[in-house]
Amino acid sequence: MVSELSELQRCKGLIEQRLDWGPADTWQTTDFENLSELILNETGVSLSTSTLRRIWGRVEYNHLPSTTTLNTLARFAGAGDWRAFVKQNKAVTVEPEQQPGAVREQKGTQSWKRLAWIATAAVVVILASMLAFDKGEPQLEKNAYTFTSQSVTKGIPNSVIFTYDASASPTDSVFIQQSWDDSKRVLVDKNSHKHTSIYYEPGAYQAKLLIGAQVVQQHKLVIGTAGWAALIDRPKMPVYLKKEEFLRKDGMGADITVIGQKNISLQPEPPMIKYFNVGNFEPVPLDNFSFSTEIRHDYNEGAAACQLTYISLLTDDTPIVIPLSSKGCVSDLNLLSVDSYVSGKKADLSALGVDFTDWVSVSCLASGGKIRYAINGQHAFEFPVPSRPIRVLGIAFGFRGAGSVRNVSLRTGGKTVFEAL
Template identity: 75%
Template sequence: MVSEINELQRCKAVIEDKLGWGPADSWQTADFENLSELILNETGVSLSTSTLRRIWGRTEYHHLPSGTTLNTLARFAGAGDWRAFVKQNRVVVTEPDEELPLVVTSKNIRSWKKVAWIASAVVTVILVSMVAFDKGEPQLEKSAYTFDSRPVTRGIPNSVIFTYDATASPTDSVFIQQSWDDTRRVLVDKNLHKHTSVYYEPGSYKAKLVIGDQIVQEHKLLVGTDGWSGLIDQRKMPVYLKKEEFLRADGIGTSTKTIEQKNIALQPEPPLIKYFNVGNFEPVALSDFSFLTEIKNEYNEGAAACQLTYISLLTDDAPIVIPLSVKGCVSDLYLMSVDDYLSGKKADLSALGVDFSDWVRVSCAASGGKIRYSINDRQAFEFPVPNRPIKILGLAFGFRGTGSVRNISLQSGGKPVFEAL
């Protein structure tokens, strides 16, 4: 265990030197986001920003990363996999009185303090670390664990009561994770059976019971809304809008005056305003649906010049996310169609650059095994429908600053399921 921690520290140092971004202690959230994208580009494996922050000590977590994560880090550091990295970073044994440099494959590695080792001790440490890695974490019998949940009310915020049985765990490292985001992983007592968590946003989540670094049980959890819900995203807890503050006779939207009255500044960083309607209509099969709305971003002052906006169809799987901005900012957009993902850094998303001085008509529909996306009645993108049953459970809209939505329509098999304003 100790040797693997040491090797992980070395691997991080190699990566830091490769990046040349300065001390990792000074890295910001954007640096971890950039690192995540660089790792994906180079290895083909996605390590989330939250995982990277945990590895670099920004989030408290007392366990080694999974084997997949270690292999990915090692590949980004220049080795074939984690085992190869450990071997390549071995200590070189010379005469007992000589200093022993650390040999690494990556060029220009930062200077390490030279450490004197007794040859036999070095060999022992290397062998122990290799055996520990080869052995791996034993696979747990999932049937020995149970896990369920129940929201206490309808609407947000909403507490969820988790019921679990993890008494079979060989370790005290038992966690409940609220969703895909492993920063929402909480240590629980393996001998107890109840835990509660607050969900501040609605949506479809996949809650997980985790032993060590193994997911032993997981299930889908829907946190719905009571009709429409609106909020202003904030770091610790959202500021919730009253319905009369955003539901209008001609659509959905709030004013800058309402935001300022809640003591939230619009500059230098405009807040993200979100609107949700989740769990209030019959689930719609993704294989045969059509969706249409009109949307407008009404704030472009200062740092809101890009007028970043998104529309999301929330499913019991991954979501559909349609981003919009002014034409000059499409490089910062990310389009997601359940399993398919396009970054404006690597793809032409110019069709998602719009003129928000007038209403923008956005639609998507599935037929013939394809999901087609259109902006102002012109098809922009097409992706395959995933080959598994997926249902649309809710809608979400977001504006950096303020914006409005009107004429919302969701149909299934050509029949209306949900219409608003």
């Protein structure tokens, strides 16, 4: 029991590093709601805000979470499941006094309150050097460093070549990070100038060059698609679909036969099927756009009874995520409209519960400083348009099980920018 609790503490520490939201004891309710949304989008499993609050000690609870919860946390922390996560830590023995404190930068201050249980001796040495460097050291001169990137192709998976100059670094702890995800952070040679990484999903990423725990350079990186792309989400690497396996004359969607041919079972845990179209149209300003489509969830057997579905407008900032489900499952939905977030646990999201026996029409329109969402022609929600400039770069769909899409349209200023299916 003590060992398992220690492993849970290590898992929480890695998740906190990945999020980089500052000390967990300062997190607000909205932070736990956002974490629940991130976990759902990445793992397909919904962990409630109350569950996450118990795990992070906001509510007195001295027992281990369920196996499903542990597996989900481990997946979000970068492991295949809880057993694999624990096994990684047992691969190396570290004396307690050698385990360094987790380092996190928050508004120029350091947070030393949690231990980062490290999976390998190499990472322990790396973090120890980061700790020694960051403690009491002044901020680095960012102009002394350069950092650019170039993808090798258009499509997924896609390798990106990073070109960097970190020769001015006072330490060997130089890292390149693919995105906001700390688990995608890699140690590089400060005296070299090239590093490559593989991106398995399209989208807009924030690549970073770090010296110790300090970000010295960062830039936006868009991984596009060659037209429509589809994948079946898996823990280690997605299973990619050929265009003829999901593109049809009357729309788009991989049926359960195609999924079965990939030796992927639909039960007891249906996979998440994702469709993307990124970087194939001129970026559309978020304060002047309209989007519409029709979708249908095609599988409701067993654990897919909720028919969980989402539509996402991928931007160069936070995305728009419109979730849908069967009517009885709206409590598990979370709506994200860039800076506005609504949890089905605390709000009435019944407008997002639909009957998938027929096509469902979904649209959103920005006008008068508001983004207005409609389901089957009926007004559902509206949220303010952020004041900062944000552009729509791509479109994505996700189905827990199997689903279909047709009649996709994106417009700006009365002009059609993208139309398909």
